[in-house]
Structure formats: structure tokens, C-alpha cells
Amino acid sequence: MLKKLVTTIFIVGAACYMIKVKAEIPGLVPESNWDLGGYVKYMATGLVPDHSDNALDHLIHQRFNYEYRFTPSFRFNAGMRNRVLMGDSVSLPYYSQVTEWDAGYFDLSRNIVDNDKVIVNSQFDRLYLDWQGEEWRSRVGRYRINWAMNTIWNPNDLYNAYSIYDFDYEEKSGTDAISISRKLGFASSLDVVYSPSKDSNLQRYSARYLFNLQGWDVQTLLGRSGVDNVIGAGFAGDIKGAGIRGELTWFDPWLKDYQPQTYQQPQAYKQTLVSSVEADYSFGGQRNWLARASVLYISEPQQTFDAATYLTLPLTARTLSFTRYTGYADVSFDLSPLSQFTASASYYQDGSYFVGLSNRYSLAEDWQLLTVVQRFDGSAESLFGKTPSTLLFANIKWSF
Template sequence: ADSGLSDNLVHNRLNFKWFINPNFKLVAEMRNRFIVGDQLRFNPFYAEGLETSNDYFDLSYTIEDKGNYIVHLMMDRLYLQYTLQNLEIKAGRQRINWGISSAWNPNDIFNAFSYFDFDYEERPGSDAVILKYYTGIASSIEIAGNAAENLDEFTGAGLWHINFKNYDFQVLTGISNRNLVIGGGWAGNIKKAGFKGEASYFTPTINALDTTTSLSATISLDYSFKNSLYLNASTLYSSNGTAHPSTLDQVFYYSGNISAKYLSPYLWSVFVQGAYQFHPLIYGGAAVIGYRGNTDLFLGPYMTFSILQSLDFDIFAQILLSEVNEIYRVTTQAYFFRFKYSF
């Protein structure tokens, strides 16, 4: 007989901003979770897994009753921002968002995010310093570096962003975990369709623990119809991937253990998404991810019901299928029900 696991999560987020004066701003945001359920009993390392969003500084606190419940508090944003005319400096835990595309971000070398972690909309941050200087209305130069104990964990890079003929272009270069990295991307339109792409190439330096070179590249098209139908199609090339990755690599991938260098264990990935406003209070859609040379499929349908102006009820499903004897069978399935209250 089939068996399943059930978990319950209360997820609270508190955001604070203090405008000290016209030049200085302090931002502090907390992610607080109370977790009970079956996985706590079957996985003795569940609490340790919650620390993956922590960075150089330990800004989290965990209260754990083994096998019964976990209370996990984390400050995932804590930075001071200084602004003077065209200059902006941020120091502290922050999100350095250099990615462009919606499904995969090869340019997101500081804090890559996983599409499958749908309940973390704010995405993880880095303990870092970033200097941004606006050279024009739609152009800028950024230099950033994160706090690290050694070069194996250090990322430092610069990014140049310009606008040319209604297209946004960016070029980046630097060092990431003892890898020289060079990348770039664009965002624009082909008639009324959005057209985006980005790529990063990693090559190891002397004494690098990981001696493999890697190219991660993605390209995407999206279009919104007048009747609110939204379509998005993307493809990802990951040179270190294979057509048939190991079970362990797949577990890491779907659990969100990725980086800009290793966005997918599959060589080629294809993402297709559709969404529609069925009713002023009902919005839903589905995403499908397939892999060239492999019959594995990921299905991710979702639906959002607006109950009150500040209260939503969401339904998500994450279903993995594999072909066995020319028949697709569900290998893993998870269903999520979420009430979200904004205040």
C-alpha cells in the first residue's frame, strides 16, 4: 500500500525599515517558522537542513524537540544602505539579484535560488558589501563581495549594466569559490513577447576544490495575452549535467541544493508555464519541466484563491514522473495547502 508523510508549517515574516536620515537606511527582515510533522521523526538532520539559507554570520536560532517540533528564527535581511546622489552602498545580509530569467539564473552567482522552493518568495541573501554607481538613467556599475572564511567560499565580482535600443544588457566577471567566472545577459522584447537570456562560464583557479569547468546558459520567451493568459517557455543548458543523472544528484536538485555553476544535474532542461486569471478572485496555472534525452517530468500545478483583501488560500502540487515500460508513473508527489495573510 502507498504511504505518505504529512507536515505542518506556520511561516511568519516580519519586515522593518528605519530611515535614519536622507542618506542612511537600515533594513531588517526575519523569517520565522514553526514546523511539526512526519519528516521530523524520519529525518534526524531536518533542523540542520534549515540552515542552508544562513551565510557567514549565524543569524538564526533554533528550538528543537527531536521528532516533535522545530521553531526556526532567521534574520535573512539585515543591512545598512547609504545613498548619495548616484552612489549606493549596502553592507550586511542582503539579496544581490543579478539574475534576469524566471526559471534559472546563471548570473545569480551570489545566492542562487531554486524554482522548487515556492514558499520562499523573498529568496536567500548573502552577507556581503555591494557598491552600485548609476552612470545613467538605465545604466550602472556594481562591485560586490561576500564575507567568507576562505577563498573556497568567497565570491567577488563586478557587473556592468547598460540599455541599448530598448534592450537591457549586462556583463559580469569575477571570482566565485576559486572559479574565474565571466557572464552576461539581456532582457528585451520581440514585438510584444518578452525575450531574455543569460549565461555564465566557470573555470577553476589554482587550488580549487572543484576542478571542472562549467557553462550554464538559459534563454526564455514569455507573452501575456489580453485575456490575462500568460505563457512562458525557457530552456537551460548545464554543461556538467548528463541525460541520466544519479538519484542522489536528483535529490539535491529538487531539494534546492544548487549553485550558479550547478543549476541542474540534467544536460538540457525545458520549462513551460501557463497561468490564467479564471476569476477576479481566482488565479492559477501549471509548470512542466522536461529533460532532453530523459523521460523524467516535473509537473507543478497551482491555484490561488483571494478570500479577503489580505488573505489568500493557495494550493500547490509538485509531481515527479518517470517512464517505466513505456508507461508514465508517479515516483514522488507532494501537495501543499497554504493560507497567506499579509499585514
């Protein structure tokens, strides 16, 4: 019923939007109390594994972002993505289930069409009410909880961890939660979040204290994240023009053995420290050179059985990597005012490595072309080295 209600809201909103656009008179249009935007993307993906057959997939990805402002301090937001997936991967085992899977308390994802040739999926990843006063703020529904200080690996991100290799989902997933925030002064606040789960073992709740110390943003947090009690901290600042950031979180499992209700293998959980430090520096100049580097440490990494599982299934702040030490670096610069090039690489302690190249090109005001090459490889016994492969992507996007 919830999804039908929100779908009706979207249809009515879209109709009102078209009526409004048609009726606009330049210079006489009052400020609207709602907005509707989004994009449409097409992406072709070529998978070229070293030791098996090549594969070609196609994705049409359409998104709506809707906001309605009841008052200046009270608003409603919804974000809906619709995907059409076609190609060789659609018929793989569990592909359909992974596409439809929704990690939230409410299941807001549906495969409308599901067969060996095409999957059409519709999902709400944003659906919330937000109220903001001078000192207090509250939000309820599905939204993104961003407690990260880092830009690459985020041990403090207890709610919305993501893969650094997933470039096509720029909004990133949301969480079903209730949050209350209180401003305490300059760059200082206290945030409390509760995120329920259908599986009571996986409910999450936590508190964060954010403050500024001599120009550095600092945060501390504690709570429960699924099977773990957690305590963590993070910082972000500047040293001689270089951005320096860091996060660490201690995971102490109150439930040592747990069978997840997903397609992951059962795990034995241990006390684990996850920490990451990163730095970036902008060289500026005509080409706008920017370099980043980061190191991730996990004291007790969880076992990963194959590369496909690690790269496909959702991550948590506990499972950002499968080795104790992991390194990452990238460099980007402008080839022209309309074209940006990025080269990136990561290296894992077991000998696995990743190399990526990408180029963003602005075709027109609302059109963008993205081309990406990704290579996963490594030593013979490493996770990526057991199934080395190259992925090729071409993505064209129209925003409205």
C-alpha cells in the first residue's frame, strides 16, 4: 500500500509539473513549492574475462527526484529509480534476486518484468519527511545517513557503506531510519539515529557527537550496528593545503555466529578494528590536477569466497576489504574545459590489484558521456588473480 500511495503521488506530481511548465509566463511565475527532476542513462558493459566467454550487457537507468515543501522548515522528498537490464548476465543464477533485493525495513523494490532476456526493476531509495528548526532537526523515512569523513573508505559509515568500484550509482543507497539532530554551536552537533530491521539481530542505533577543534572537524560515535556493538571516531582537516582525513571504528560482536538472510556465506564474527587514513592535494593550474591516496586497515578481515561475491553483494563498514591492508590512489585532471580524465588503482595484501581509467565528457548542457575501463587481476593465488577480467563501460546521461 505504501508503494502504491507514493507511486500515485509521483504520477500526480508529474502531471502537475507538465501543467505548470505549459502554463508558465516569463516574469510572472510565482516561486514553486515543489521540484521534480532526474535523469535517463544508457550504459553498455563489456565483460572480458581471461579464462571464460565474453559477455555484453545493457542498462537503461531512469531516475526521478521529487521534493514538496509544505513550509520553509517542513518538506517531503522521494527518489525513484527504474532500471531495464538486458544482456548475457540476466540469466545468471541469483541475478534476478540480487537486482530486486531491498535491504530496508520496507521492501520498496520490485522486478516488474523478470525473465531470461530482460529485467525491469523499480525502487524507491529516498522516501522521507524532514523538519528543520533553528537548533533541532528530525527526519523519518528512507534516506542517506552520511557520517563519513573520508571520501574513499568509510569505517564510520554504519548505515550506507558502498563499493569504491560502483561508479554508476552516484546517489548511493538509503536507509530506513528515524533521526534527531541538535545544533550545539559552531560546527558542533549531536545526532541520534535508529534504523529498524525485519531481522531483530540486524537493527541499528547510534549517536554521534560532531565538533570543531582548532580548525579540525572531529566526531565520535557509539551504538549498535547489526551483530556488533561499535565505537568510533573521525577527523578532517588541512595541513599546508593538503586535505587530511581519517576514520576508525571498533566492532565488538554481541552475536558471534550469524546466518545472514542474503546470498552471503555464514560468518564467524570476531572483534575487529577498521581504520582508514587518506589525503588529497589540488595542484590547480590550467588542468586542475588533483591527487588522492588512502590506506585501509582491518584487523580481522572476513573471509571472501570469490571475486564476484565481493564485487556484487552489498558491503558494510566491517567488510570494506577482504585483506588486512589495502591501498588506493587516483589522479585526475582536465583534458579540456569539457573533459576530465581519472586514473585509479588499488592493491590488496593478498596480491590482488585493480586499475581503472575513466573520462567524463560534457556533450551539451544536460548531456554527459562517461567511458570507463576496469581491470581486476593479481597473483595466481589472490582473490582477483583467480578470475582476472577486464570491464569496459560506455555511459551516456541526459539530466532534466
